[in-house]
Structure formats: structure tokens, C-alpha cells
Amino acid sequence: MPLPFLTAEADSEESAAGAEPLPYEDRDRWRRPYRPGPWRVGGAALLLLLASYILFSALIIALAGALPGAGICIGAATVVIIGAVRLVRAGIWVSAYGVRRVGMWGTTTVEWSKVDSIRTVQQPVKWLGLPRTVQGQALSLALTSDEPLKPLVTDHNADFLGRREAFDMAADAVEDWVTEYGVRS
Template sequence: MPLPFLTADRAFEEQADDVVLPFHDRQRWRRPYRPGPYRVGLAALALLLASFVLVAAVIIAATTSVTTAWVWFGLAVLMIVGALRGLRTGVWVSSAGLRHVSFFATRTTPWARVGALRVVQQPVRWMGMPRTVQGQGLVLEARGGRGGAAADGAVVLLSTHGADFLGQPEVFDRAADTVEAWADEYRTVPGR
């Protein structure tokens, strides 16, 4: 069964050096990098735990209270939904704009409102936790307007210490370059 949210298009790895955006269907939202091993591993552990909870719910339903079984079944469904949402987090691009998907919120910024995308050396959050370490982050500075990333000022989209790029600085560089290439292709710069 294909899971499109798990794989970035393989065209990025297979492309020639002179092709920046190898995608044919640029209207479709896509993640320009693969999910990292830490993100996939955490999701796999959550799904494994959810399978045990589902088995427990079936056993409880067969032996004791159906009401208690529904509570455990609901907990398993929440764990599955959380694991799948965790796999979807990251940066997605299309010709319409840039979408930053976090665990609880999704922000879409049209390319016309993207002011600057640049890699900055700064303290970044380690694996999305409150602890910060020195690293690099791809920072989005949106142009004026209401809502989206402009309301928050500069937003760190990707970092070298996130679940997708921890211990893989070359993968971070490639992903940041790809997002910047999409921005260069589609955003409108005032005065151009």
C-alpha cells in the first residue's frame, strides 16, 4: 500500500544537477525531503503500542465490559492518529505556496507573501522539545499581511536538530536548498 506522506518523490535523488525542480505536477503538495529516521521510528513505536492496545481492547470486550473496551479502542485510535500526524509534520511545497505542518497546527503561506528564506546559525529546538542547542535553521520571514507566518515574524521551518535531520547535516542542506529553489521559482519579489 503506497503511503505518499512517508516518501518524498524519488525524483530529487535521481535528478541531474542542472534540474532544480524535477516535479511534473507542481499543483500537488509535496514534502521536498524524506522523513527522518527518528520521526519514522517514533511513529513505528507508537503504532506498535497502539496494536497492543487494540488487542487488549478486543480481549476486554470478549471477557468483561464492552464500555471499558470502547475506552481502550478510543485510546488506540488516538495513538494511531497521533502517529500519522507526526509523520505528516514538516514543510510541504506546491506552486500555491509553502505549508508548515506542526503537530497541532498547519500554516500556509502563499509564495507572494514569502519575504525571505535563508539558513541561519542560531539556537534551535532539539527534536521539537523546549531545550535549545546551537544549530542551523531554515527561517521564513513573511511579508506584511494578516495571519499565517507574518503574524509570528520569523518562523524556523527546518532545523539541523529536528526529527528529520538530526545527525544528517547534508540532508538538511539539500532540503533547505530545495525549499529555497521552490521559493525562487514561485515568489514574486517587489520591483521585479
Template structure:
């Protein structure tokens, strides 16, 4: 079973190809990197909390309170949806454009609307927290309108302590932009 929310970065020779993702079609959205250990760990802890909620819902229903069990089941479903969305967050590319998936929103930009994708040195947020450190960021400049928020940083949940993965992902994004613009 292909897990299309986990991208294969085993093709380190160049941009993502069909050999790197044999299950992906020509117009499917692909993530040019794997989710980092911080993101996967947070999702695992969240799913552990959901498991405790499901067990407590079973105990509540056996105790004879179906409304309390239903509320706990709804909470467990929300926690599971949060964990899955947490794993899906990131940058996705296809022949159609660039997609930035956030926790509550998704923003898609067609390649013809992109003027440049580049890696810059700038202060970046550490794991998305208010604290800023000096690092690298991938930025997208639009042909018209305001620039997109920083796409990727080397200090976010996917690339913290993985500089090679950040460099590879930045190169893949720049290659996709150059090829499809």
C-alpha cells in the first residue's frame, strides 16, 4: 500500500522522478522530502493520546454512559484527524504547481504565477516557535502580488538536525520551478 503522504527521498541524484515514486501518476502531488523526526514524533504522541481516549470511551460505555462515550469518541476522532493533518503538512509539488499544506489551510500556486524559487540566509523560527535563529529558508516570489510566506526552513519540524535533507528538498523545489515555469 503506497503511503503517498510520505515521500521517498532515496533518489539523491536529482529531482524526484517516477523511479523515486513509482506509485505516483504524472499529475499527482508529491512531497519532495520525508517528514522529519520531530513531526513524526509529535504525530505519534498525538495518536497515543487518541488511543487513550478510545480506551476511555470503551470504559465509559461499559459503565453505562453512552453520551459521555460519544463525546469521548468525537474527541478521539478529532485528535486522530489532527495527527493525520500534522503528518500531511508541508510543501507538495506537481506539474500543475506548488502547494503549501498547513494545519488548517492549503494554498496552491500555479507554476506560471511563480517568478523565482530561491534559498536565502535569514532569521528563521526554531520549530515554528517565536524564537528566531539564523538559518536558511526557501522562498517563492510571485509574478504578481505579495511573496509567499517562507516555505521551508532548516530549523522546522522536518529539517531540524537534517541539513542534507533540507539542501536536497530546496534543490528539488528549485528544479521543479525551473522545469515547469
């Protein structure tokens, strides 16, 4: 059985010329310029664990013969699973179109042409999204229309709590996207 992906033929210019770019090379796709943090992934894992317990209880309830109760448990588990997926997807995403801030309850997209500047500022920020504020850094956009906009990310959110170097790298990556698309920073 020939395996052409293991041979030198796969590296030839002819096969690479017609190939589609890999997802990380395609600038038009939305991508997160950093990895999700341990708090975000851990919270989603706990939600998925809770959903598995709810689904197991739905199985037991269904075997006992109470199908409406099993349906309620399956519905509750579905809501918890959707919440876990939404929690993992939350953060900032960039593409050639602009920057997108995905939250648990909503999404805000800003085109690069509407961005006046981007900078890292020292300000009071929410700790893990809770009402408690602490002094920290935030990556904020200034729009050409002077609309107030929440900070994109902070060094005390679920992605960067206790990972200051990762916050700095993510802020630099977003600033690189801004400078690449002709916006002053």
C-alpha cells in the first residue's frame, strides 16, 4: 500500500501549488491568538463532569420507568454541555476582518477599519469575571467612533490568571494583527 504523504513526492512544488492553506495559515478564518487558560478549561471540565452525572441519572430514571423525569434530566444536561462549550469558546478571536470578543452571553465584533488604537493599560479589572475588582492590566481598543468598549482581555480573567507572560504574549499577538492590517497602535 503506497503512502504518498511519507515520500518526497508530497514535498514537491507540484503537489504544494494546488493545496489549500492550512487553517493556521488562512488569515480569513477566525482564530484565538492564545491558548485557553487552565481556569477556563478546568471550569468547562467540571461542567462536563456535572453533565455526565446528570446523564447517568437520566439513564437510571429512564430505567425506573419515569420517562418525563429522564427527559428533564437530558434537557438539563444539554444546557450544561452548551454552557461548557460556550465557556471554552469565550475569549478574543481575530481574523483579517477584525477582532471578535466572545463572552458567555454575547459576542461583539469590530472591524479593523473602526479601530483607532489598541494598548495595554493599568486599571482596575474584574477577577475571573466576578464583581470583585483588583488592580491589573487590560488590553483595550479605542474605536474611531469614541464608543465605550469593554476591555478585550485582562490579566485576571480565566485565561490569564497567574500567567502574566501568556497575557503579554497574547497582547503582543493582537497588537501584531492590528499593525498588520494598517491600524495605528
